[in-house]
Every structure is written in C-alpha cells, then in structure tokens.
Amino acid sequence: MTKHTYDMGVVGNCAFLALIGTDTAVRWLCWPRFDSSFVFGPLLDEQKGGEYSIRPAAAEFTSSQHYVQNTNVLCTEITTEDGRYRVTDFAPRFMQYERYYKPLMLIRKVEPLEGTPRVRVACRPVGSYGEQELTRRRSSNHIAFLGLEEEVRLTTNIPLTYVLDEEDFTLNEVKYLVLTYGAPLEAALESTAERFLTSTLAYWRGWVKSTSIGQFHQSQVIRSALALKIHQYEDTGAIIAASTTSLPEAPGSTRNWDYRFCWMRDTYYILTAFNNIGHSEEMERYFHFIANLSTRAADKYQPLYGIGGQSKLVEKELPLAGYLGNQPVRIGNDAYTHIQNDVYGQVLVALLPLYVDCRFQEPSRAVPLSLVEESLRLIELTMDQPDAGLWEFRHIAQKHCYTYLFHWAGSHAALRVARSLGHQELAAKAQRLIEASEAHIEQCFDIERGVYTNAINSEHLDASTIQLITMGYLDPSSEKARHHLVELEKELKTPEGLFYRYRHPDDFGTPETTFLICSFWYVEALACVGRLDEAIAEFEQLLTYTNHLGLLSEDVDAKTGSQWGNFPQAYSHVGLVNAAYRIAKKRDRPQFVGY
Template sequence: MTAIPPSLTKHTYDMGLVGNCAFLGLIRKDTSVAWLCWPRFDSSFVFGSLLDSRKGGEYSVCPARGQAFESHQYYRENTNVLCTEITTAEGRYRVTDFAPRFSQYERYYKPLMFIRKLEPLDGTPRIRVVCQPVGDYGTRELHRRRSSNHIAFLGLEEEIRLTTNIPLTYVLDSDEFALNETKYLVLTYGAPLEAPLESTAEQFLRSTVDYWRKWIKSTSIGDFFQQQVIRSALALKIHQYEDTGAIIAATTTSLPEAPGSTRNWDYRYCWMRDTYYILTAFSNIGHFEEMERYFHYIANISTNISTNIKDKYQPLYGISGTSALVEQELDLEGYLGNKPVRIGNDAYTHIQNDVYGQVLVALLPLYVDQRFVDPERTAPEKLVYEALHLIEQTMDLPDAGLWEFRHIAQYHCYTYLFHWAGCHAARQVAFKLGNAEMEALATKLQLEAERRIEACLDAERGVYTNAIGSTHLDASTLQLILMGYLDPSSELAHTHLAALEKELMTPEGLFYRYRHPDDFGTPETTFLICSFWYVEALACVGRVDDAIREFEKLVGYTNHLGLLSEDVDARTGSQWGNFPQAYSHVGLMNAAFRIAKKLDKPNFI
C-alpha cells in the first residue's frame, strides 16, 4: 500500500468512536470495525484492519457485493451511541453500535460487550455480515465453534462469542440475506450473554442512552460552542480506563504524524505530561468522579517512587501502572502503508523532569479541595516531599523535554515552568498541613526554577526560548502565560506571544510545536493542542475577539462526528496522528472554558 502525499488530497479519519471505559472501538462509515482491542485498551486488537487489511480481521454489516451505497453516520444526541445509515438501490438500513454502560447494583456495568442493532428503514436491503476476529496482532487465527444460537471464537485466553438472531449459516459463510426485520449482534469477550437476546439488547441500549444523557446533564458546560465541548467531553470520558483510573492519550497506535514520517507511536498509555491539562478539563466541566479516579491512579504510582534518583517518575505508564513499555515493531502493513507499526513506547525510558511538577500540581486538589474528605490515605507529606526532592535532584540535569526528543537533551524552559508550578502547589499543601519546613523547601526550589526560566529569556527579542542557551522557539512556552508565570497584562507576555505567532503559526491559525529539526527531521504537521493553547493565550492577554476567531477555525478540523486527531496538515486541513486524540479534545474543552469566562458566560445552562 502507498502512503498518500499530504499535498495531494485532504485526509480525514472517517470513523466513529464507541466505548464504555472498559474498551474502545472505531467504526468506519461503511459499518466495518476498523479497531477494537480486548480485553484492555492496550491489548492486541481483535479487529485491526486500520493497520492491516489482511491480518486485521473483519467485522462488518455491509451491503450485498457490488452494490453502490451512501453512508450517513451520527451519534445519538449527547451519547456515545453511534448510528450508521446505509442507503442502496434496494433499500436503507441503520446499524446502531454501542458499548453498554449504566449503573447497576450500585456499580457501573461496563462489560466487554459490543452490541450492534440492525434495522431496515426503507425497502428490502440485502446485506452481508462478516465476523472474523483475530489474536496477537493478526498472527493468530481463531477457531470457530458453532452452537445453537451463537458462534464461539476460540484460541485466546478467554472465549469471544457472537450471539445473534441472524441465521448462523449466513454469518459463518458470509452469505447475503434480506434484512426485513430488526436483528441483533452481541459480541462478548469472556463472560457471554446468557440472557434473552432481543429484550436484553434493547434494555441495554435504553439504559446506555439514559446513562450518557444524565452524565451530560450533570456537567457544567456553558453555551460557548456547547455542542463541540459536549462531544469532546464524551470522547475524553471513555478514554479513562475506569478499572484503574488511567486516562490514555489516544485510542490507537502507529497512525503517522505525517505520511512517510515514521513518527508512528503507540499512544494507548497514560502520559504524566497530560495530567494537569486533563484534570483541568474535568474540573472545568464539574466532573469530580473522573478526577478522583485519576488522582488515585497518580497517587498509586507516586507511592512506588522513592527519593533515590534511580527511582524517578517516568514520562508515561501503562494503564495498570506498569513501568516497562518495551517498544516492538510488528510485521503489519501499517496505516495506508505507513510503517513501522509499533506497540509499546520507549519514551518510558526517557528523562522528562517536568513530571515531578506535574504530579505536585495534579495532587494539589487532594489536599485543598474540600470534596476530598480523606486525603490522609495518600500520605500527603511523603508524596510531596518525594516530588520536591526529585525536583531538587534534577534541577541542573538536562532532559528530553515535553516532546520527548530521543537523542536531544537540553535545559528546557517548560521543565522549569513545571518545577516552578509544582513548587507553588507544594507551598499550598504545606500551608494546609501547617508544615513550615516543607514550605521553606518549596519556596527555595521555586525561586531556583524561576532563575532558570529567566535564563531562557531572549531580552532582545522579548521572547522565552525553548531551552537555556537555545535560540529556538517552542509552543510549550505559551504555558508561561496560561499558568500565570507571566502577567498576561505585561508587555513581556504580549511580545512573547507575538514572537511565537510570527515563528510557529501558519496562515490558517494552526501552530507547530517547534520548527527546528529533531531526531526525525523537521515537523511537517501542526499539533492541535498547541493551537488550542494559543487560543487560550489570546484570551488571557485580552485578545478575546482573536481568540474566538481562531477557535472557530480550529473546530473546523474535526471529522464528520466532531472528533479530533493529534496533528493537522495546514496545507490541506488533513487529520494525522493517533485518533481520537484525548489531548486535542482536552485542548478544545479548556480553550472554550477560558473564552467563556472572559465573555462572562454562565457555567451552567
């Protein structure tokens, strides 16, 4: 397969996302399941045609062979329930896809169960159902066993079972048949469906729709681009692996940042660098439960860290807190022929010293937010001291920085900013605990971090560079304004922002992370989170009209369902990078909140 040159066509990810905080799936507009990993977010795919058309298996509800068709895909309003309507010359039908999630017995019911409801809408459409899951990233074919009302797929640790009221012969042989009544397909991993098929599927659908709509009603989302914020909130929610509280960066692995770039990474892990922004997003919409789960995931990792410099925080962890995420390359076609296909991520071995400040900022609410009634369970003084000592020990050590350069180590401005912010958070904790010694240590380290941030200032240009001794600019230094290090009304904040605009912004209003070469050359695509940071910075410095204008542009880079990728090619508006990118949706939510506050919009509708 040949990669698409970015200059020739606009590329979008024409897929919808479903999930229930236990698993995620991507469904194309032709109803085929492009991506679904079981039993965890970071497990092998059981359907992975996204990365290999031959080895990726197949699960589709397509029109009869050779029939032309049109597709319309949409979400049930304010839910993660996805509908795909297919129109052919013979008729029209709808496939409703969802992962059950609702409250039951004082817990959330979120099984490894993927339900598809097939409804004829007009005429008598002829369809063909194919279900061929695979194991071990396409290297293991599963054995099929036919029973009276289901097909079992054997060969993995647990059974995959397809329970359906479609004649099994049609499914086993991939035969065409007329869809003249509603049919159901319930695919499970492990525990199968033992209840009545039709009534249970309908009950689960109603309960799941009700759950998502109640969840949205409980959010504090204002009326500034409300629909886009709702979709982003729904997407972010299901990127949380509820069993442990971890929130992954994206659903997928190895979707290239630009075609042919080889920047193909596995993003199905939890990055410490994202912590502050994710928690801010959930706080902005008033969702405490997700924050609390994520806090405890971070706190669990923190309890395993000592003040020994060899025992440091990693840039990222697995969804169970796993530290070793050894990178491997798989023998797969790759997305549109883009290789390599990687699982694991060697960034876990990198030195990324901003994580200590990230942890302190993230854990701050545990001690100052009155909704947390039992902060003692997280050993507050121990955790804060350990993070402060790690800041102290790494203050004069270079690192890979926010963007995880693989062979470049510098004294990054962004790292010192989070040293500064983390120490500020530690001072607040110390005050809350009445610990003068902790407050003194945090104050000393905050001043040291500030001196190093100022060493990044190019006074002649009125801009902070990406690292001490460097002339390069980096969009991460927008956070100097957003986190309150720079007074947004100051001349320096305005000149810093103007310099970043001049060097990193495209005519379309998109932002590059940086423009200097890295380990893989010069970046070809813009990074959406940086564009949203820019919008926030505009709002902070009082350029609210500019912020609104640029925000309006950015929401145009979603796919047909309002979902965002990691990167955008400014020349074509193409989506690239892993998808959907939780980080991009966090950026949208936080930028909308910042603008709404400036406009004095109400928090609640």
C-alpha cells in the first residue's frame, strides 16, 4: 500500500481557513465562519464542491509548495513545458487602526517565473454544502456570485472573459485575484494586494519573533505554532480542533467526524502550548469565550461548543461523495450531548495563569472568582459519575482514570487560586477534592501488572494515562512511573514508535490507526522518566509523519506511515510543540519536572 498524505497547505487569518492543493486548487474554504458551509469543498465532493483553481493549460506538470519562512503565506510553483509560474496565497492579517484587520478575503498573486506558461482560471463557488449553485453577475472589473446571505466577489486584473469561460491564456505579467465574502475590495487592486501581502508577511514574522522557542527542532515548532494560531476564531476566542469535517480516521472506518468546533479538552492543550512558547493573547481571548459560556451553563459544561458558543450541534449526514469515497459525510457532532467530566478540571488548569500570574493582573479587568467556584462545584458534583471519557465513547460509560486526573489537576489549580487570594473556604474544598480524586485514581491501579488501567474495574489500558507521569501525578523518578510506562509500551506501542489510543473494541470496532498526540505524550513521558535519548529519537521519527509542509493529521497508519483523520489537526501540532518544549527543558535543566 502506498503512503497517503494530505498534499495541501493551510492559510488563514483567525477569521477563516483555506486548504490549497499542490495543483493550486482551493480544496476547502468555509465562509463566513469556520463551521459554515463550504464555498469550495472538492475535498469532500469533486462534483458538488465547486472549484477555484489556477491550473496550467498543459495536462502534464510538476509542482512544489512552500511557506514564506515564518509566515502563513503559501507559495505553489507549477512547472510545465511552456514555463513556470507561482501562485502566492494568503489571508490578510495585520494591525490597522489599533486592531487586527482580518477580512473574509483570500488573495492570490500569480506571477510568471520562466518561459510563457499558459494557465486556466476557474472560480465556481457553491452554497449549502454543494446543493446551491450561485448566479454570476459580470461587472467592469469583478464577478459577483449571488445567492448566499452576502455577496461573494472576485476582483481581478485577468480578463473576465477568460475567467467566466475558463479559457486558457498566456501568463506574461503578474496577475491578482481577490475573493471576498461580504465587504468587497473597493481600493486599487494591484497596489492594495501588494500592500496587504507586505503587511501580512510582517505581521507573521513579528509574531514568530515574539515567541519563546528553543533551538530543538525550532523550524518545525514554528510551523506548528503558526498552524495552531490560525485555528483560533478570534471574534469570540474559540479554538477549533481542525478546519475540516469527515476526513476518515481510517479508510472505510466510518469514523468520519466534524471537528470545526471548540472542544474544552483540546483547548487546554492548545493553551498549554501557547503558554510554553510565551504567547498569552490567545489565552486571554479564550478566557472571554469561557466566561461567556459559564454564565449560560446550568449543571454542566458540554465537551464542545460552537465557535459562537452554540450549545446544540446536531449531527446529520450529507449527500456528498466523501473524501476518496469515504462516507458518511457528517456536519455537527453529537458529542455535545455526552457527559465528559474532565472538562471542569481542564477549564481550571487552562485559565490558572489569569489568576496567579502577575503579568495578567490588570486593574481594569477583574477575573471572576465565580468561574473557579463553579468549576470546582461541578467537579464535586460529578466525582462518582461515569462518563464517556476523552475518546467520546457513544455507548460506553465508565469511571475513567483520565477524568479523575483532571479532577485532581483542576482542584490543584483551584487550590493555588484560593491560596493566592487568601480564600480559606475555597482552599479547604479544593484540598478535599484533590484527596478524593487521588482515591479514585488509585482504584484504577492494577497491582498485579503494576499499571493504571483506563477506568475503575477495567482491565484495558489507555494512552491517556501516560499523563499521570507528564502532569506530575506520578513522580517521574519513581519505579511506579517507569513501570507504568513500560506496561503501556507493551500493549499500545507499535514497532514504529507510534501509539494507539487503546486496543479494545469500541462502538465502531477496534481502532485501526494510531492517534498522533498519544505518541507525543509518550515522548514527553520518556523525557520525564529520564529516557531522554529515546525521547529525542522518537520525536525525530514522528517528524517523518508530517506532509511536505510540516503539517500533521490526526491519525497515522503505523504500517504505511499514511496520514488520516481531519487535517491539519490542532491536537497533533500541540503534541509536537509541548513535546519539543519538554525535551528542550530537560536538556537545559535535567532535573526539570512538570510544566
């Protein structure tokens, strides 16, 4: 079997994301929000997904793709017998009038590099997940596409006849295409596009310069950080798991899910990553998102919410062909109905710095203590309640070790807040819940095997319990931690160093592919227990599972190294950033433990 990779790059500006194929085609673009219908979605259906491409007229060509260094600006170069040209794709993002300018605008700069290449431009956006064809209206220098809530407009200096008829033309000078949703471009085309490009390059380079990233595989950590950044929907502060839906975890598995939502759990790991590289802006924006949700929550937080805070994310199937024919194609995600009690601890741990880090103590903005009190109350309320766990089992409820680990960690975070504020009653409650959580975690310990199982009264192992080591519940220098890791290796590790989430059957059978973040958790654990050389070797092996641009999927087929699952996956890039941080800290300070 050949190795399958996602041959696409991602561009975005914290208002939208687009995936661009190596043939210049926009494979995925949802407007006006991350979770809206696609306007271009050939990734899931070549017939219904519309098209936006700047392909060569020649049938045979070669291509290459790269990012402008330290930016989210993507270049695709096409070579044919006639010549060579480059398409530069970017979503404008820069400071303007004391705020970020991040329009729903995809700019494409097309420049000849060699010879006289002939190209063909196609632009056919669609609505309602491919069910709606848009009407076209030709104007003097743009084409308007009508039928959605707001106008989609293509402004270009390419003759409109060539675009409308999808006719070949010779590319002998630089051309620009500006596609907008809603507010159109009403300024000079060429000079504005160049100014936006220069400003966007400067913004991303400045953002990278402001990160605290060590020398250990620095370029890959930068690429992962840049990918993570554009997964935040800045308007509300929500952070999505991935920009896509229904890319299968394995071919024919039917594990095809919509990931364009904000999982509380994923966001904890993402904010940890941003904290590790010295970026706090994302955490502050997320705080506002959580604070808004907390005023609506009754007796629980959901595992995930829409990027606007929507609580109902009803799952349904669409009549689309699916990625490489993999069905069903789903939008929405019924996991919003699940009981996943680890979320309360994750909220507390993620937002802890806002309460105890002096850099965030601004007199103009008080952080409500009620958020801590409510999360702690919910930990207490759910202490003996079975849940679906972090892997979101649909018909299995257990008392999961991972949930109790975050009850423990969240209670520790609450204790730190209480002590910093001198709140004795809250501190006493947090201490009681720490002890209760520890008692439940220890009920998951299998004395005969010397390993923590996935749940109380269960014999199954789960990669999530690696975090008993990385989060400091187990002393990494202890024999108990070392043995726990060895037992997990025996059951869940592949010969290639990849990790399965678990190996027991779930609602859809036994998982076929490995889950990439678990492998990065393993790398962190290796570093923690003192097996640093192995951690470095495993980390470097994991880098071979990126695509040509350094982007990671959710899952990897251990035998072929193929990428599967939604892409790019924030979880996986988080794993890379955090594992690199852990290794760098251990190399610089060998006694360093914990975050």
